[in-house]
Amino acid sequence: QKEVEQDPGPLSVPEGAIVSLNCTYSNSAFQYFMWYRQYSRKGPELLMYTYSSGNKEDGRFTAQVDKSSKYISLFIRDSQPSDSATYLCAMTGGSNYKLTFGKGTLLTVNP
Amino acid sequence: ETGVTQSPTHLIKTRGQQVTLRCSSQSGHNTVSWYQQALGQGPQFIFQYYREEENGRGNFPPRFSGLQFPNYSSELNVNALELDDSALYLCASSLEASGRDTQYFGPGTRLTVL
Numbered sequence: 001q002k003e004v005e006q007d008p009g010p011l012s013v014p015e016g017a018i019v020s021l022n023c024t025y026s027n028s029a030f031q032y033f034m035w036y037r038q039y040s041r042k043g044p045e046l047l048m049y050t051y052s053s054g055n056k057e058d059g060r061f062t063a064q065v066d067k068s069s070k071y072i073s074l075f076i077r078d079s080q081p082s083d084s085a086t087y088l089c090a091m092t093g094g095s096n097y098k099l100t101f102g103k104g105t106l107l108t109v110n111p
Numbered sequence: 112e113t114g115v116t117q118s119p120t121h122l123i124k125t126r127g128q129q130v131t132l133r134c135s136s137q138s139g140h141n142t143v144s145w146y147q148q149a150l151g152q153g154p155q156f157i158f159q160y161y162r163e164e165e166n167g168r169g170n171f172p173p174r175f176s177g178l179q180f181p182n183y184s185s186e187l188n189v190n191a192l193e194l195d196d197s198a199l200y201l202c203a204s205s206l207e208a209s210g211r212d213t214q215y216f217g218p219g220t221r222l223t224v225l
Contacts (some may be wrong), residue, residue, distance in 0.1 A: 006153070042117075043201055043216035046152070058134050082133070088153050092210040097167045098144065099203075099214060101153030 006089055006102025015111050019076040023089035023102045030091040033065050035074045038086045079109045115204050117219035123223045124192050132187045132220045136204030143185040148199040160185055161208035197224045
């Protein structure tokens with residue numbers, strides 16, 4: 001079993017749809033949770049950063065962390081074609097130095 | 112743009128050759144981490160350098176080695192290249208070597224091994 005599992009697989013939605021992306025993890029030491037967005041042939045860029053359990057909202061993006069269930073989510077409201085990219089969840093512990101990533105979800109938003 | 116730069120952008124090598132990839136960290140950052148991202152996968156941690164010392168290593172063989180310089184820029188060296196080394200190599204810099212410090216990624220170097 002991988003340390004971080006990410007769902008769904010490739011996703012294609014119409015413009016304006018609500019998108020839900022999810023990751024589950026097995027390491028209870030993880031405390032810091034991130035979502036990165038990666039456009040084709042580019043490096044990942046940080047989208048959302050959350051410490052421990054709770055919700056965080058930034059514009060059309062909402063990140064949720066449920067440490068009791070070892071489950072994190074990213075919601076995108078009113079999705080736009082410019083949101084088309086690969087979304088990667090990542091996490092790390094307090095004294096841990098490395099990020100552990102999910103495999104990514106390729107999102108396509110169709111106009 | 113994060114301020115993290117990497118060179119070269121693309122590289123083609125043949126099996127058995129050696130390669131050096133370079134990374135300049137964001138201003139003020141003393142920590143550089145390297146990741147390997149195979150096609151369709153998430154990045155995998157290779158190692159991290161903090162103030163010129165290796166601060167941790169992932170599950171990669173010793174033919175993957177690195178350096179960090181006094182200006183905190185860094186190199187990744189890979190010896191005896193194998194076909195499976197074909198990937199996007201990413202470096203990320205952070206303020207300190209702590210889980211709470213955000214890692215900012217460069218654009219990557221795409222390595223193809225033939």
